[in-house]
Amino acid sequence: MLTGLAAGSALSGATKQPLGFQLYTIRKVLPAQAREALERVAHTGYREIESIRSFNPVVLPLCKEFGIQAVSCHYDTPLVTGNFDAWKSEFPRGPEGFTWDKAVDDAAAAGVKYMVIAYLQPAERGSLDTFRRYADQFNKAGEATRKAGMQFCYHHHAFEFGPKEGSRAIDVFLERFDPKLVKFEMDVFWVSVAGQDPVELLGKWKGRVALIHLKDKAPGLKTHFAENLSPNAFREVGLGVLDFSKILAAAREAGVQHYFVEQDEMAEDPVDSLAYSYGTLEKLKF
Numbered sequence: 263m264l265t266g267l268a269a270g271s272a273l274s275g276a277t278k279q280p281l282g283f284q285l286y287t288i289r290k291v292l293p294a295q296a297r298e299a300l301e302r303v304a305h306t307g308y309r310e311i312e313s314i315r316s317f318n319p320v321v322l323p324l325c326k327e328f329g330i331q332a333v334s335c336h337y338d339t340p341l342v343t344g345n346f347d348a349w350k351s352e353f354p355r356g357p358e359g360f361t362w363d364k365a366v367d368d369a370a371a372a373g374v375k376y377m378v379i380a381y382l383q384p385a386e387r388g389s390l391d392t393f394r395r396y397a398d399q400f401n402k403a404g405e406a407t408r409k410a411g412m413q414f415c416y417h418h419h420a421f422e423f424g425p426k427e428g429s430r431a432i433d434v435f436l437e438r439f440d441p442k443l444v445k446f447e448m449d450v451f452w453v454s455v456a457g458q459d460p461v462e463l464l465g466k467w468k469g470r471v472a473l474i475h476l477k478d479k480a481p482g483l484k485t486h487f488a489e490n491l492s493p494n495a496f497r498e499v500g501l502g503v504l505d506f507s508k509i510l511a512a513a514r515e516a517g518v519q520h521y522f523v524e525q526d527e528m529a530e531d532p533v534d535s536l537a538y539s540y541g542t543l544e545k546l547k548f
Contacts (some may be wrong), residue, residue, distance in 0.1 A: 269380075277548045281540060282333065284475060284524035285317060288532045293320045298325055299533055304328035306537045307544070310376070312336065312473070312522045315365065322372055333520055334376035334473060336417070337365050338381075342403045344398060345418075348383040361405055370410045376473060376520070377407050380417040384488075387421060393431045394541030397438035404443030415472055417447040423456035424487035445472035449524070450509055451496065457485035460504070464512040471516050475524045476509075476539065478502030493527035498535055500542030507546055521548070 285292075288299045300321065311325055312334040325332050340346045340355070341362045346353050369377050379400065388390075416439070422432040435444075448471045450460040464471060478497035497527035500507055513521070523543070528535040 272418050277307065277346050277540070277544050279497060279548065280309040280331070280520075280548060281307065281543060282520055282522040284336075284522045284538050285314050285321060286314045287337075287523070287525045287528075287536055289314075289317075290316055291532065297324055298385060300324045300328055300385050302329065302533045304330055306533070306540050308523075308536065308540065310334075310520060310522070311327050312376075312520075312524075313374075315368075318368075318372065319395060332374055333373060334378060334415075334522070335369060335374045336378045336380040337362075337369075337380060339369065339379050339386075341365055343386070345386055348385045363406060366406050366410050366412070369407075369412060372378050373527075376413050376415050376447075378405075378415045378473070379403075379419050380447075381403055381419070384421075385429070390427050390429060390431065390434055393434040394438055397435055397444075401438075401440045404440065408443060413445055413472055414443060415445045415447045417449060417473075418452060419449070419489060420452045420456035420487045421489070423453075433446075436470075439470075440481075442468055446470055447473040447475065448518075449475040449477075450481050450504060451475070451477045451526075454479050454504060455483060455486050455491070455495075461508045461512040462515040462528055464509070464518075468516045471513070472519050474518045474521050476506070476511055476543070477526070478504050478506075478539075493529075496525060496527045498525065498528070498542070499523060499539035500545075503537070506543070510546060510548060527544070 292298050310333050311330050313321055313332050314336045322332055339348050407414040423430055453460045453463055476499055478499050479502045480495050480497050481503045483495055523536055523539045525535045
């Protein structure tokens with residue numbers, strides 16, 4: 263059923279404003295099927311992409327060819343924190359001379375407007391003082407990003423909302439981030455999984471959320487602060503329990519600048535998954 267509905271949405275009109283997608287959604291077909299996948303995504307109607315640094319050499323030229331603007335990109339956390347030991351699977355031989363300053367230069371040359379740190383490994387999640395140190399490091403990275411004419415953002419998951427030493431990591435970030443240097447990329451799925459209301463949180467974080475990830479949540483999920491969820495927990499927009507009509511209205515009021523559909527796990531072809539979500543958002547007059 264999903265495939266059929268997705269195919270139908272690919273032939274429909276465009277959304278009112280440019281809608282983006284997170285490259286992570288189609289990671290399993292990269293780089294071998296990059297051209298085919300990105301052409302299909304463009305045909306669906308997506309006009310913006312949030313890329314991933316390691317795929318940029320392959321993906322960005324194709325995006326330009328197919329009329330998809332690379333407005334945001336996820337970058338490697340240890341380029342900011344310096345903790346390469348926690349990322350040995352990504353950097354088996356260390357940073358190899360690549361630095362945050364080099365990433366900033368590359369992003370500026372590519373026309374990227376937002377540089378995002380998207381994840382802290384479980385081994386990196388120490389005390390609240392550890393998160394205070396991260397906040398200071400993100401502020402510093404945000405200074406370099408801002409000087410180059412771009413915006414630094416932090417993408418949360420659910421773990422930041424878990425109780426820790428009488429507080430939460432997310433509270434440390436909210437208190438310590440310089441609002442001009444570090445904005446949030448809100449993920450409505452992870453907000454909800456953490457037991458929070460995305461609509462309410464967008465109101466509280468007004469002016470501090472520049473980017474947003476849109477994906478739906480299966481019914482019946484209990485509050486959970488880790489990432490070890492069943493693949494069935496993730497749903498395309500419109501196939502879960504989140505109220506996207508209210509979320510979109512709250513996001514507009516909160517000053518969100520760019521919207522990216524992301525699907526961590528899906529049962530169908532990833533491009534069909536993106537197409538279904540696109541169709542839902544189109545019906546909601548996005």
